[in-house]
Amino acid sequence: MTNVLVVYDRSAGRLLDEQEFEHRRDAFAARFKTEKLYRDHANVEVVVLTAQSRADLLRTHARYFLSLDELAARMA
Amino acid sequence: MALPFSKSQITRLGERLVKADEPSDEDLTALSQLLLGYDDTLACALEVVRSLGFDPTSRVKNTGTILEKLARHGGSWLKSIQDLAGMRIVLDADRRAQDEAVRMIAEAFSTTEREPKIIDRRSQPSHGYRAVHVIVYPDGIPVEIQVRTQWQHEWADMFEKLADLIGRGIRYGEPPAHWWDAVERLVQGETSEKAATMRRLYDASYRLHELMAESAVALSHMIDALEEVEASGNHVDAAAVQELWDGVRESLADLREQMSGMTSVSRRGDLGSVSP
Numbered sequence: 001m002t003n004v005l006v007v008y009d010r011s012a013g014r015l016l017d018e019q020e021f022e023h024r025r026d027a028f029a030a031r032f033k034t035e036k037l038y039r040d041h042a043n044v045e046v047v048v049l050t051a052q053s054r055a056d057l058l059r060t061h062a063r064y065f066l067s068l069d070e071l072a073a074r075m076a
Numbered sequence: 077m078a079l080p081f082s083k084s085q086i087t088r089l090g091e092r093l094v095k096a097d098e099p100s101d102e103d104l105t106a107l108s109q110l111l112l113g114y115d116d117t118l119a120c121a122l123e124v125v126r127s128l129g130f131d132p133t134s135r136v137k138n139t140g141t142i143l144e145k146l147a148r149h150g151g152s153w154l155k156s157i158q159d160l161a162g163m164r165i166v167l168d169a170d171r172r173a174q175d176e177a178v179r180m181i182a183e184a185f186s187t188t189e190r191e192p193k194i195i196d197r198r199s200q201p202s203h204g205y206r207a208v209h210v211i212v213y214p215d216g217i218p219v220e221i222q223v224r225t226q227w228q229h230e231w232a233d234m235f236e237k238l239a240d241l242i243g244r245g246i247r248y249g250e251p252p253a254h255w256w257d258a259v260e261r262l263v264q265g266e267t268s269e270k271a272a273t274m275r276r277l278y279d280a281s282y283r284l285h286e287l288m289a290e291s292a293v294a295l296s297h298m299i300d301a302l303e304e305v306e307a308s309g310n311h312v313d314a315a316a317v318q319e320l321w322d323g324v325r326e327s328l329a330d331l332r333e334q335m336s337g338m339t340s341v342s343r344r345g346d347l348g349s350v351s352p
């Protein structure tokens with residue numbers, strides 16, 4: 001399984017950081033630490049996603065990883 | 077595995093979080109501990125769902141969204157929240173396969189002390205959002221499993237991005253967010269003619285945001301109608317149906333293209349950002 005910490009700026013539609021962890025607990029520790037860093041930034045989303053593979057993450061949560069242009073191209 | 081707090085402790089924590097202008101470090105730490113408890117249950121539930129042949133992604137709701145929802149629903153909501161722990165499955169299949177997936181998931185969790193609950197947001201959409209959510213209760217702890225078709229997912233993804241740009245309230249049926257305050261500050265000291273021009277531009281831009289939100293919801297209705305036609309097996313001109321699907325695909329791509337040139341309302345404040 002892969003555990004990915006995602007730091008995403010909603011207002012800019014931009015992925016600020018992405019870190020992969022082998023263990024969920026490590027990913028969560030990083031999440032809580034990162035949430036503190038961005039406490040005053042309401043538009044920044046900090047989340048840990050767990051899936052079997054990166055392909056699964058891209059399928060279910062593409063909005064974090066792909067730009068609007070890339071998402072639009074995917075639909076064409 | 078049980079949660080590290082009683083229901084009344086969770087209620088009090090929720091109430092403190094919603095009352096405080098700035099949540100204390102102590103309460104945020106307590107919330108973290110609670111979320112870790114949810115995550116343990118979620119990890120077990122994820123394995124059950126994977127064993128059924130699905131490829132879910134799981135997540136525990138982020139703190140910012142929890143605080144946003146507490147502000148919207150009240151502190152006591154924390155103890156009854158059903159989607160603190162959740163996972164998502166996107167099926168490359170039609171609505172019948174979605175029904176079957178939901179049945180399999182509900183059956184896999186039917187031996188727990190509380191029966192799974194199925195929330196069908198296809199027949200009861202939430203401001204355009206359609207999917208089927210199965211709430212399961214391993215260890216008595218709710219875990220929300222979102223089961224979406226590819227089309228339902230594409231729409232939800234697009235709408236989430238639109239909400240990030242024009243105001244997250246649209247996900248709850250609220251109008252798009254305003255940003256006139258930011259523009260007004262810049263207009264102060266300008267001639268009344270220029271201020272009036274800015275106001276006209278602003279109003280026109282805002283109307284475009286409203287129309288984008290309305291178009292997006294209309295698109296969801298179209299997706300729903302087409303998926304229903306496919307699932308029902310009713311004899312409808314296949315070429316006409318395909319043409320409508322092509323239209324949906326183009327409309328989704330158009331909306332995304334339109335959005336890619338926009339500045340989020342929350343980042344606006346200069347005169348150049350008035351046009352979307």
